[in-house]
Amino acid sequence: MGKTYFVTGTDTDAGKTVITCGLLEAARLTGLTTLALKPVSAGCHQSENGLNSALRNQDALALMEAMTLSLPYEQVNPLALEPPVAPHIAAAEAGVCITLDRLVGYCRGALMHKSDLALIEGAGGWRVPLNSREMISGLAKALNTPAILVVGMKLGCISQALLTAEAILRDGVKLAGWVANQIDPGMSRYEENFQTLKNLIPAPCLGVVPFLSDTSSGRVAGYLDISPLVAIK
Template structure:
């Protein structure tokens, strides 16, 4: 069983969950730790000779140290790049937190130092009319790493997401500031406000990267509190 297990959530779609998750996996690898990861549901998959494939899931596979088959890393692959419950509805499928949690357990039971489960979209993205992505994290009782997409409005998004995480009974283990808008006004002031108000350590500040690589992200992170 993985020694340390975390759920990676974002303040918004395109906050940079996958990029940061891959950076954490790379940093752990550099520290000599073994890693596994999964993205149990992914919307926006492309048809390949091997079947539906998602870029985020493939990035996680490339970053983790212990090889797993694609179907274990991304068991629910949906074609449309829309909210997962809508993509599933269009394919005549149903999503449930219990089923997704069952898929994740196969990854979390791997013998590894660090396991990452990456969500889809934001904290309250629906899975079905009764459950959200948060239900999955609660089902697995995982501490949360929050990726804050640094752009106008990020303080509100980060504080509301943190309140929701705590209300759901989970621990915010740490957060990462990911600069998704290179032209963001008052970046340093926003960063300082988040550092003051968020009740968890900042694991790193990722600048706007062109191109973004997990190695460059790893250089910006301090994951000592996670491991």
């Protein structure tokens, strides 16, 4: 039976997509089939497709390229919003209603396509609103999906990471693992910060990704260990 995880981050720029694509590639290299979803995205561009124009998100397109299964764009990223702002704000401006039930339905439909590893990438951090009452974090809980936390390694990341891990566990969601992703090449006391997080985050570290000029999935995969997530073939 395949495994499904929800990928979240300490904030918007933590590198969720880069790490998600790396995890997908690491799984592919071991012979596993993979599927990835980006249920809601904000920050999309108009893409011409014949006579039609449709919104497309670069993160969702990257996931489609990295995963082994082939799904229509609309299944990978069912809710695409143009402005690069918080999803609930972008949705309100577009006259679109985002609800947790709607996202759960989209995900369950897509997950009917069986794979060894399925990754659902969130939007921003753990507590990103979908509307005035619901958060993106509710999706992981509703789907009973463990979380993977991507920590953007920079000044201040310790508090962000520990608060996020605490919120995940308080919501009753299992924290399956975390990844240290260096987004600030000049971060002071990097190793000391990493060791602090390793000691305090109650989940296995799935990888330590240095600051890279080449963030292709193949390059990133070499720094990741997916064995705690799946049974390697």
